[in-house]
Amino acid sequence: MTGGRPHGHRKALPRMGPRIPFGDLKRQHNALQAELEAAMLRVLTSGWYILGPEVRAFEEAFAAFCTTRFCIGVANGTEALQLALAALGVGSGDEVVTVANASVYQAVTILATGARPVFVDVDEDSHTMDPAALAGAITSRTRAIMPVHLYGRMADMDAILAIAVQHGIPVVEDCDQAHGATLGGRVAGSLGVLGCFSFYPTKNLGALGDGGAVVTNDAALAEKVRRLRQYGWERKYYTSDPGGLNSRLDELQAALLAVKLPYLPAWNARRRAIAARYQERLTDTGLILPAAPVDGEHVYHLYVVRAAGRDALQARLQERGIGTEIHYPLPTHLQPVYASFAPPGGLPVTERLAREVFSLPMYPELTDDEVDAVAAAVHEAMRKSRER
Numbered sequence: 001m002t003g004g005r006p007h008g009h010r011k012a013l014p015r016m017g018p019r020i021p022f023g024d025l026k027r028q029h030n031a032l033q034a035e036l037e038a039a040m041l042r043v044l045t046s047g048w049y050i051l052g053p054e055v056r057a058f059e060e061a062f063a064a065f066c067t068t069r070f071c072i073g074v075a076n077g078t079e080a081l082q083l084a085l086a087a088l089g090v091g092s093g094d095e096v097v098t099v100a101n102a103s104v105y106q107a108v109t110i111l112a113t114g115a116r117p118v119f120v121d122v123d124e125d126s127h128t129m130d131p132a133a134l135a136g137a138i139t140s141r142t143r144a145i146m147p148v149h150l151y152g153r154m155a156d157m158d159a160i161l162a163i164a165v166q167h168g169i170p171v172v173e174d175c176d177q178a179h180g181a182t183l184g185g186r187v188a189g190s191l192g193v194l195g196c197f198s199f200y201p202t203k204n205l206g207a208l209g210d211g212g213a214v215v216t217n218d219a220a221l222a223e224k225v226r227r228l229r230q231y232g233w234e235r236k237y238y239t240s241d242p243g244g245l246n247s248r249l250d251e252l253q254a255a256l257l258a259v260k261l262p263y264l265p266a267w268n269a270r271r272r273a274i275a276a277r278y279q280e281r282l283t284d285t286g287l288i289l290p291a292a293p294v295d296g297e298h299v300y301h302l303y304v305v306r307a308a309g310r311d312a313l314q315a316r317l318q319e320r321g322i323g324t325e326i327h328y329p330l331p332t333h334l335q336p337v338y339a340s341f342a343p344p345g346g347l348p349v350t351e352r353l354a355r356e357v358f359s360l361p362m363y364p365e366l367t368d369d370e371v372d373a374v375a376a377a378v379h380e381a382m383r384k385s386r387e388r
């Protein structure tokens with residue numbers, strides 16, 4: 001976590017502003033301490049720790065939340081993506097079209113299957129896959145499309161699904177930042193053939209460790225993911241599918257997630273209220289603010305704004321005790337290790353956004369006063385930047 005002044009400086013700050021960390025999970029956990037302790041104790045005394053009643057109960061509850069028939073708990077969001085691709089039979093010689101502005105997770109999972117990532121640019125307003133760019137990237141080798149519902153906003157799924165259907169290519173949704181986001185009344189994870197979630201602690205629904213899930217309405221794919229998450233076993237010690245992983249969700253994490261899941265709708269609503277408050281207080285700053293899709297609910301996993309002089313602004317906010325982060329500083333195709341997958345001509349929108357984006361504090365436990373203090377610090381920092 002950033003926030004607070006740099007280490008090693010005793011000098012008093014020029015002006016003691018509020019100290020607002022970029023994130024603070026203790027606030028959420030303090031409020032739920034008794035319930036979380038009870039769940040931990042229940043697992044501790046049960047004598048059963050891997051793939052048991054807690055995982056089954058959470059899978060059922062999370063499938064209902066996503067309005068899908070099936071949910072398979074897995075070890076983390078990255079392996080959720082990898083297992084989804086593997087269940088579709090994606091492998092060497094195949095191409096998977098995805099974006100390069102959502103950190104490297106997609107590339108990691110696509111390469112793990114033996115396929116090749118094909119990066120396309122994003123739409124400037126939504127920061128999500130540009131459907132026109134997708135249409136231009138489809139080849140005879142394209143075996144899957146992996147849009148990312150970035151920052152809590154769903155990609156333009158109507159346009160993406162239309163292209164996918166036209167070519168008969170399955171869509172795997174990366175919902176790792178979009179638990180509960182909707183578009184046209186449909187819930188993230190229920191639109192593609194498979195939807196993938198992470199329960200990394202800072203996500204909108206987070207475990208106290210790693211966790212993930214794959215959701216789907218397809219019974220055969222659900223069974224396949226179920227087998228692949230555990231060595232490709234059909235039943236204990238009998239293998240039906242080659243490959244596979246050990247990628248199980250723990251009983252302990254499932255029990256903790258089941259405690260938190262009922263709070264998720266209220267937490268997402270609070271994130272939207274914070275976003276509305278930021279919007280109100282930051283409209284006249286010159287920052288480019290995020291917007292929700294016209295026909296859907298943003299869940300503001302992150303509150304990402306854009307500014308031309310981003311780095312100086314971020315430093316000024318840091319001086320004022322406001323924690324910010326950059327999601328993400330270096331697009332995947334510009335990471336030296338993935339340079340061979342960079343499309344000719346690069347990805348101009350992705351690259352411009354990477355230079356301008358930064359994230360303000362956004363978590364349900366932020367108070368209105370803190371939001372106002374962040375906004376006031378932004379105003380002050382912008383004014384200082386203009387004076388320079």
Ligand SMILES: *Cc1c(COP(=O)(O)O)cnc(C)c1O
Nearest residue numbers: 076077078102105176177198200
């Ligand atoms: C967090 C995240 C992942 C990876 O999830 P892990 O559980 O950390 O493996 C993948 N994609 C996106 C967009 C994410 O935000």
